[in-house]
Amino acid sequence: xGSLTVHFVGAGPGAADLLTVRAARxxxxxxxxxxxxxxxxxxxxxxxxxxxxxxxxxxxxxxxxVGRFVDAHRAGLAVVRLVSGDxxxxxxxxxxxxxxxxxxVPWDLTPxxxxxxAAAAVLGHELTVPLVAQSVVLTRVQASSTKMPxxxxxxxxxxxxxxxxxxxxxxxxxxxxxxxxxxxxxxxxVAVVYRASxxxxxxxxxxxxxxxxxxxxxxxxxxxxxxxxxxxxDLPDPCAGESHLYDPDRDRSGPG
Ligand SMILES: C[S@@+](CC[C@H](N)C(=O)[O-])C[C@H]1O[C@@H](n2cnc3c(N)ncnc32)[C@H](O)[C@@H]1O
Numbered sequence: 627x628g629s630l631t632v633h634f635v636g637a638g639p640g641a642a643d644l645l646t647v648r649a650a651r652x653x654x655x656x657x658x659x660x661x662x663x664x665x666x667x668x669x670x671x672x673x674x675x676x677x678x679x680x681x682x683x684x685x686x687x688x689x690x691x692v693g694r695f696v697d698a699h700r701a702g703l704a705v706v707r708l709v710s711g712d713x714x715x716x717x718x719x720x721x722x723x724x725x726x727x728x729x730x731v732p733w734d735l736t737p738x739x740x741x742x743x744a745a746a747a748v749l750g751h752e753l754t755v756p757l758v759a760q761s762v763v764l765t766r767v768q769a770s771s772t773k774m775p776x777x778x779x780x781x782x783x784x785x786x787x788x789x790x791x792x793x794x795x796x797x798x799x800x801x802x803x804x805x806x807x808x809x810x811x812x813x814x815x816v817a818v819v820y821r822a823s824x825x826x827x828x829x830x831x832x833x834x835x836x837x838x839x840x841x842x843x844x845x846x847x848x849x850x851x852x853x854x855x856x857x858x859x860d861l862p863d864p865c866a867g868e869s870h871l872y873d874p875d876r877d878r879s880g881p882g
Contacts, residue, residue, distance in 0.1 A: 659681065
């Protein structure tokens with residue numbers, strides 16, 4: 627028996643009120659909820675029904691997680707697999723969905739607010755500022771983690787001058803800033819946002835030259851993004867332009 631879909635749901639950056647309406651509806655209807663305990667404010671789980679089985683995946687490997695999906699599916703139970711932020715970024719969803727396909731278990735994805743967007747909101751900044759930066763690179767660094775493709779080096783991204791958002795990187799802040807110094811300059815603004823949107827959220831602001839000192843002083847080891855680029859300068863860049871979108875001289879008669 628069992629024909630229910632396993633729902634992979636973006637839990638957002640942690641705050642319960644940053645869940646999507648769809649995420650809240652799926653959580654309320656779920657019999658089994660698997661969640662990444664280290665990234666969620668516990669209030670998110672208050673959206674679940676009182677009878678739902680809640681499973682923290684922190685200590686489970688891939689086979690154990692997929693085993694829970696398949697067992698629940700066969701028992702006709704509704705399953706939500708929460709992932710931090712949005713499922714499209716570093717969420718290990720693809721290896722889970724591949725196994726579900728092989729087991730004949732249907733699944734779908736629900737987007738969530740990614741950490742980088744929550745961090746930008748905390749900073750009160752657009753990450754794209756005309757004439758300063760019009761691209762954002764969402765990347766991560768390799769430590770004792772999944773290998774990075776060789777072409778995706780930090781140096782290659784830095785050469786573009788785009789706004790960088792570094793994930794899973796906080797323990798390597800000092801060496802990363804050394805790598806970025808020649809492309810961005812020692813005075814380039816850097817912000818670190820730890821646990822964006824959660825009660826213990828912390829924001830550090832500095833530059834390529836001094837942010838590592840602040841990170842070490844604060845003792846940050848996880849759950850933080852590092853944003854690098856002149857688009858996040860505290861004072862508006864005097865060289866910045868303004869978007870064509872609301873330019874009074876723009877022809878508004880055709881499609882935008
Ligand atoms: C496994 S990745 C998951 C990313 C997630 N899928 C997303 O859309 O943001 C975990 C990394 O995301 C970042 N992260 C996740 N939640 C965060 C938060 N609330 N505040 C700051 N960074 C966060 C950190 O860099 C962390 O090391």
